[in-house]
Amino acid sequence: MIQMLSKEITSTNTVIGERVFKDTDLFEIEKINRQTAFRLNAEKQESNFPQLGAFETYLITQKGISPRVARNYFYSVRKSVRWADTGDPGEAEAMEYYQYLQGQRYANSTIANYVYALNHYFQFLGKKIKLTPPKTHKRQPIFLTVEEAQNLVKVVPNLRDRAIVMALLYSGMRVSELCNLDFDDLHLENQEITVRDTKTYRDRKVVVSEKCVKAFEEYFESLSDSDKQAVFLSRQGRRISRNQVYTLVKKYGRLAGIKKNVTPHVLRHTLATNMIAHGASIIEVKEQLGHRSLESTLQYVHLQIDHRRALYEAHCPQF
Secondary structure, three states: EEOOOOOOHHHHHHOOOOOOOOOOEEEEEEEOOOHHHHHHHHHHHOOOOOHHHHHHHHHHOOOOOOOHHHHHHHHHHHHHHHHOOOOOOHHHHHHHHHHHHHHOOOOOHHHHHHHHHHHHHHHOOOOOOOOOOOOOOOOOOOOOOOHHHHHHHOOOOOHHHHHHHHHHHHHHOHHHHOOOOEEEHEEEHOOOOOOOOOOOOOOEEEOOOOHHHHHHHHHHHOOOOOOOOOEEEEOOOOOOOOOOOHHHHHHHHHOOOOOOOOOOOHHHHHHHHHHHHOOEEEEEHHHHHOOHHHHHOOOOOOOOOOHHHHHHHHHOOOO
């Protein structure tokens, strides 16, 4: 498929869409599709930056970062070292890339993610360089009111999907944690679930309501005998995927007539916000959600205006 030629072929770069082969690389590519082009691109450039493969392993094994986040950091660093054309960038190259991202009008939140990834990479390389991420606007999390959550549950027609929605609403699990649930993790007689934390690797026990337990039990009664470990299976009999859960939650949000973009994470926000609104302490919510720091939990202290007004009227002194 690939033959060395004595002339320069420039059309390859146009097809692939990135700086793939340098001008000194002389290739003839016959009948190449886009997927193959990207693979060649990756193989060519990974050989130039051998540290990258070890970087992803370092994030998972040494820093305790989840594989999904580690992969995102890997992609971010790979883009930056390709742009700088060096696998051993310094502060100057990093700042140039930072300015490039700003010039391309990337959102501050996106730039911040690149900065976090690069800071990890500098640690991996043993360099005492720490970039400061740009300030980002902290938006209040989207959550459902109690009435919206009730309407969501009402439109779910089958037992499996109902158990999924109830589990997300009442446990506050992340979608990946729900997908990883095994039957051994369920302690429904105590209204507890052991959650295998996919982000911090600190397993925790969460409490669920009687309604959630009932939804699980009704779902289990509908199952045929199986030796499967996974609690939630796809139609093909495999462990359900994150994308499948996202799709079904969004679908039921639309069926319920909810104007908000309903996702599994919105259901997580819903539990946290309504727990605090009904008197739960920050510590209790932190433990339920599996946050490492209180700062992450404090974002949920945004009581609805009606609730806040009632508290204000009850506690405001009369001057």
